[in-house]
Amino acid sequence: MLANYLIGLREGLEASLVVCILVAYLVKTDNRSKLPPIWLGVGIAVGLSLAVGAVLQFGSSQLTFEAQEALGGALSIVAVGLVTWMVFWMRRTARHLKAELQGKLNEALAIGTGALVATAFLAVGREGLETALFIWSAVQSTGDGAQPVLGAALGLLSAVTLGWLFYRGALRINLAKFFTWTGALLVVVAAGVLAYGIHDLQEAGLLPGLDDRLFDISATIPPDSWYGTLLKGIFNFQPNPSVLQATAWALYLAPVLYWFLRPQPAKEAPAPA
16 A cells, blocks of 8 residues: 555656646646646546556456466566656656746647647656556555555545645645655565566466575565565565566666666756857
8 A cells, every 4th residue: 555655646746747837837828728628638648547547457357367467467567667767757857847848838839729638648648657557567466456556546646635735836845855765665666566577477487487486484474464464565575586586676676776866967057158
């Protein structure tokens, strides 16, 4: 529940900030009449994201066990790749996001209503599709559909509330630090989802080494204990991982976390004209 709350909060807040920037810019430029197309684009993006989540959940349940494991493993790895790209992209472009969105909105205003709908749809839809895929993978990895979904829903609700408070000017936080630390936590969660994806592919027979265990501490940390459940829910911890699972987890987590948290070089100021 906690890990999926983080996913919903982190991803949802990005989408909320995008909507806030678009709406605030239209209001400040006396283009309130152009708000309905923006909300239409946002609504279509949300509906598409929900539809993708429903297709993943109910479509996969009609497959054989091997096909379910193969699909779950492949999509988990895809989700890890998308989220990794997203956290690095957000860290690199967050400071220029407002200017970039306003530039696209100016172009859309010049083209017409359809362009406004497309701008809002593309800006929010990307975040929504990433969120649907990553939450689905995280829910599958825990094996408990109720609490992870509730956690994700609460995270999204919190993100919408924070976005509204930002728009009203009632809340100010250091977004750079917020996205850095939540991004680092998402990298840890993604490492666990990657290990789960490898396990699924092993169970589907697409990867070898399912019974080649690196260690087994199930007696020390029982999977059904409260602390075993907590570790699994947050970090996707498994007390008896295969060698391939543990290797993939370590080879992903160490370099990605290092490159994400390392200080960014300061950009030189442009020379005066």
